[in-house]
Amino acid sequence: MESLNNLIYGFGIALSPMNILYVFTGVFAGTIIGMLPGLGPISALALMIPITFAMDPSSGLILMAGVYYGAIFGGSTSSILLNAPGVAGTVATSFDGYPMAKKGQAGKALAIAAYSSFVGGTLSVVGLMLVAPLLSKVAVSFGPAEYFSLMVLGLTAVVSLSDKSLIKGLIAAVVGIMVSIIGIDRQTGTERFTFGSAHLLDGVDFLVMALGIFALAEVFYMLLRGGGGKEQPRNAIGSLKLTRGEVKEIAGPMTRGSILGFFTGVLPGAGATIGSFLGYSMEKRLAKDGDTFGQGNIKGVAAPESANNAACTGSFVPLLTLGVPGSGTTAVLLGALLVMGVTPGPAMLQDRPDVFWGVIASMYIGNIFLLVLNLPLIPLIAKILDMPRALLLSMILIFCMIGVYGLNFSVIDLYLLLAFGLLGLAMRLFGFPAAPMILGMILGGVMEESMRRALQIAGGDWSVFVDKPISLWLLVIAALSVFLPLIKKAIKGLRLRHA
Amino acid sequence: MTRLNVNQVLGLVLATFAVLYLVLAFQIPQFALPRPIDSDHFPKVLGTSLLVLSLMLFLEKPQARDIPDPVQSREEAALPAWQRPWARVIITFLAIAAYAALLVPLGFVLASMLLAVGLTVYYGYRRHGITLIATLGVVLGLYLIMTRVMDVYLPTGLLPL
Secondary structure: OOHHHHHHHHHHHOOOHHHHHHHHHHHHHHHHHHHOOOOOOOHHHHHHHHHHHHOOOHHHHHHHHHHHHHHHHHHHHHHHHHHHOOHHHHHHHHHHHHHHHHHOOOOHHHHHHHHHHHHHHHHHHHHHHHHHHHHHHHOOOOHHHHHHHHHHHHHHHHHOOOOOOOOHHHHHHHHHHHHHEEOOOOOOOOOEEOOOOOHHOOOOOOHHHHHHHHHHHHHHHHHHHHHHHHOOOOOOOOOOOHHHHHHHHHHHHHHHHHHHHHHHHOOOOOOOHHHHHHHHHHHHHHHOOOHHHHOOOHHHHHHHHHHHHHHHHHOHHHHHHHOOOOOOOHHHHHHHHHHHHHHHOOOOHHHOOOHHHHHHHHHHHHHHHHHHHHHHHHHHHHHHHOOOHHHHHHHHHHHHHHHHHHHHHHHHHHHHHHHHHHHHHHHHHHHOOOHHHHHHHHHHHHHHHHHHHHHHOOOOOHHHHHOOOHHHHHHHHHHHHHHHHHHHHHHHHHHHHEE | OOOHHHHHHHHHHHHHHHHHHHHHOOOOOOOOOOOOOOHHHHHHHHHHHHHHHHHHHHHOOHHHHHOOOOOOOOHOOOOHHOOOOOOOOHHHHHHHHHHHHHHHHHHHHHHHHHHHHHHHOOOOOHHHHHHHHHHHHHHHHHHHHHHHHHHOOOOOOOOOO
């Protein structure tokens, strides 16, 4: 009952005219940015952060949640229409979505994507509402040692679940943490790695890094690999209508996908990509016509789409209750919150109920907007995909510039942005994942602080991290997440040698 | 001597970086009062981790995904030097650097127009009317939203905006 009252309170906040405008703006802008191949939710969020500078935190987060949803939905649009997923989370959608589009059913596939996203989003918001307060009660008992171990787990989970090299992922995370500690050490006042630059005393802003290694690096990468700027042919959209039989057919996959997706999202590191693949393969196995998956089966669109949206919501659970993001995207959200002066964590439910419940309510509203306003606009929004690439790239650059400059009104940040852009390009070319780096950058400061506090309480004794049972378990899981793939590989190698 | 593979080169570069980082970490001054964990502690842990990881990378066999495939196709080789893919990256890079230098003297609107229009034309879009209208709309719109609605200051420069 308490949750329900709180939710009503949250709706009161989310339904103020300005906040409705923000949700709509967020969903709309997110859809557009997410639709552009290469630009995913991380870039979308980073590009939109400057807009939230002057907002109060609940409005800012409401806008951001809309952007996140919109970006995932936009990603499915380009998966279906172009077979070019804007984000990894919508790759599974293209398996059946694109074949449907080739058969002239693009509209139907988009409608299924929208309905499934809606169902996934809505069901998982219910889950979030139920799970988050419970988890935050547990998290209140966490001391600095547990927090440190939790963050280690968050980092290793993101690294081990990325499809890139494990070692490279860890390197990216460590370098991200290294960047995060540049500046004045807040506990001792000692300068670290500032090289005498007054600008670096305050450290490097996470937005500079996020826009550099995601958005700007993506522009560089497109320039390098985009070829002569030939536009891909786009399939016509066709009717958006579904028959009653089709709705019945996708109801099951949508519900199962939502539940699976939500719990995948709650786990650190898993998130939308894994959720959508799991949802897809589960339905393929369950379906009687599983062999037609990949040829334009509507269930093959419904399952991953509901799962990826549910996972997005699920990933808000660790972010809001523990203050520890489980993915690169929620890490950027965390950064945005910190800029606005809100520190998510177990205390947030008490200290800032307006933010917490406002966001949950705005997720419901965001889902409805996605369905009611976005879907009919899709044929129009899809025209963005026809926008000349040359113009598009220049516009993205301008957005990056204004976002970075608006932070501190400092030109030095623009040069830093360039440096991170080059770094991001090099990382893409050599197969280093970028998400662990941004996660490391955002968690680094808190990680060091909790490590120090834990050690100070224990008088410098490192065993404090393994003496506490929760902390020990978190570290064991973290170690397993790193070493299991390595051990598996080694065993496989041995078997091959013996065979 | 056999040639180093891509991971070995990367491993060496990163190891060098880690060593330099550690050297700097050891120069971080001590806090006046002795405390169990000082400012240099965490950086030392980080530097050591990076060193170990880069040595592991040195030993890891590169996968196909780790090696950048040769960028230049025959079609691209036929392009004039200043329009080849790497030239596009370098020129964009320089354009942004120039933008950073000119932002304050020229002002946001003028500098951004120059950057957006210049790069769009350079990337090969030839309908200049559309380019002008679209960039002017976006740049002016952004400028007005930021300065009038959000109260974020952007340099005005030469234009009396």
